[in-house]
Amino acid sequence: MLAPLTNQQSHENGQLSDEELYWLKLRAKGQFGLVMTCATYVQENGKGFAGQLGISDDFHIPSHQRLTQQLRAQDAIAVIQLYHGGMRSPENLIQQVPICPSKNEEYGARALTLNEIQEVKTNFVQAAIRAQKCGYHGVELHAAHGYLICQFLSKEINIRNDQYGGTLENRARLLFEIIDEVRLHCGASFLLGVRLSPERYGMDVQEVKTICQRLIDQNKIDFIDLSLWDSFKLAEDKKYQNCSLLDHFTTLDFKEVLLTVAGKIRNGEDVHNILATNVDFVTIGQSAILHYDFPTKVIENSDFKAVETPVSRAYLHSQGVSDKFVEYLKRRKGFVADDS
Numbered sequence: 001m002l003a004p005l006t007n008q009q010s011h012e013n014g015q016l017s018d019e020e021l022y023w024l025k026l027r028a029k030g031q032f033g034l035v036m037t038c039a040t041y042v043q044e045n046g047k048g049f050a051g052q053l054g055i056s057d058d059f060h061i062p063s064h065q066r067l068t069q070q071l072r073a074q075d076a077i078a079v080i081q082l083y084h085g086g087m088r089s090p091e092n093l094i095q096q097v098p099i100c101p102s103k104n105e106e107y108g109a110r111a112l113t114l115n116e117i118q119e120v121k122t123n124f125v126q127a128a129i130r131a132q133k134c135g136y137h138g139v140e141l142h143a144a145h146g147y148l149i150c151q152f153l154s155k156e157i158n159i160r161n162d163q164y165g166g167t168l169e170n171r172a173r174l175l176f177e178i179i180d181e182v183r184l185h186c187g188a189s190f191l192l193g194v195r196l197s198p199e200r201y202g203m204d205v206q207e208v209k210t211i212c213q214r215l216i217d218q219n220k221i222d223f224i225d226l227s228l229w230d231s232f233k234l235a236e237d238k239k240y241q242n243c244s245l246l247d248h249f250t251t252l253d254f255k256e257v258l259l260t261v262a263g264k265i266r267n268g269e270d271v272h273n274i275l276a277t278n279v280d281f282v283t284i285g286q287s288a289i290l291h292y293d294f295p296t297k298v299i300e301n302s303d304f305k306a307v308e309t310p311v312s313r314a315y316l317h318s319q320g321v322s323d324k325f326v327e328y329l330k331r332r333k334g335f336v337a338d339d340s
Contacts (some may be wrong), residue, residue: 001034001133002027003262003285004081004140004195006049007325014054016063019322026320028074030293033281037067039083039142042127043120045094046084046148051324055127057079061134068135079142079191080131082124086148087157095174099152101158101165113155117164121150121174125181128190130167138191141178144227146201149175153211156202168207172214183220195225198235198245205240205248212249216257225283228263231274252280268297268304289329292319310337 002024009020028035040053047054054060064080071078082325087100087109099116128139141147151157152174158165162285164173175194182192194215198208215221228245235245246261256306262283264272274282287294287306297304307315313326313336321329330336 001260001281001283002032002036002038002288003036004142005285005289006038006328007191008049008051008253008328009324010051010053010069010170012050014047014056014060014163016053016067017051019324020053021070023320023322023325025070025074026292028071028130030077030291031295031299032284032288033077034079034293035071036140037080039081040127042082043123044119044197045096045099046086046089047094047124048085048089048147049085050093055082055130055134056123058130061069061130061250062133064136065113072135077137077191078135078255079138079140080134080136081142081195082127082131083142084120084124086149086151089146096187099148105166105196106155106266111160112166114162115240117174121178121181124178125185128182128183128192132186134191136277138193138222139182139298140195141182142195143175144195144197144225150197150201150203155204155207156200159217172211175211176214176218179215179218181219192221192222193223193225194221195227195231197227198248199229199237202295203239205245206233209252210247211234212252216252216255217268221257223258223260223280226261227283228261231261231263231265231270246274246277254278268302272302279295289316290319291322296312309335309336312337312339 010017024035038053041047041054043056068078087098087104088109089098098109099112103111113184131139153171158171163170187299196208198205212224233245234241255278258280260281260283261279266287271282284294316326
């Protein structure tokens with residue numbers, strides 16, 4: 001699977017650009033079985049970065065239809081990641097105070113009212129309905145990395161005292177309500193996944209395991225996408241260092257729900273090592289940028305190693321990476337050669 005990678009290539013009104021279309025189409029051509037968009041905002045005040053895709057309005061439908069047609073033509077599964085930045089939506093970008101489950105002084109965010117929580121839920125569901133109309137095979141709900149749904153899950157960020165705060169069941173209420181509504185409106189055959197991250201932003205490994213088990217037992221989603229930052233590391237919290245962070249999750253009985261994992265899976269050996277741990281498919285980020293046909297190369301050579309960084313601008317162009325994306329990648333230390 002192609003990771004949902006921020007790339008800042010699209011238009012400021014949320015419409016897909018030719019550059020982003022080409023970037024994604026080329027990955028489908030390179031045999032990524034599931035091609036996922038970048039985080040795509042479902043509400044105007046949830047935009048998280050410049051040049052971000054949107055699906056907050058019917059205005060966005062035609063450009064997404066162009067994308068799904070191209071991905072389907074390559075026999076790829078087309079999935080869109082649905083997102084709201086919450087407190088992490090920059091005020092200067094959204095031109096208003098960002099929102100959060102609770103008032104957050106660090107980010108200058110205000111607390112959502114109950115009516116606004118219902119509006120957020122509605123907008124996630126409406127975005128999923130649009131995605132289905134656009135020809136996507138399914139959607140992934142972004143509940144990781146400290147964005148809005150994750151903010152609700154976090155016991156540090158979410159200090160509400162109503163039905164959306166307090167206990168883990170209450171903090172997870174919004175996520176499960178969105179899942180229920182998407183299933184109701186989009187049907188059983190529409191793919192539905194959830195991205196979770198078990199660390200940072202107040203997330204707790206055991207709480208995330210509990211959420212995973214509930215997702216599995218309810219059997220309303222098709223896959224869980226775990227973003228681990230590093231798929232081979234121990235948990236940061238010492239009380240969970242009795243096994244690897246990944247092992248905490250692969251020991252769960254996933255039943256009919258599939259598991260994918262992201263985090264420093266960068267060469268053929270990594271792919272095979274992760275697949276050997278009861279993970280169903282792998283999510284590739286950095287190596288997908290460096291090689292549009294990374295899956296093809298690993299299938300042909302199980303020992304394939306990605307090109308070493310830094311790489312030149314010209315090399316990235318050869319892999320379907322536009323100048324806008326290159327400028328974004330320059331923020332990663334040692335990724336783009338200084339003279340390019």
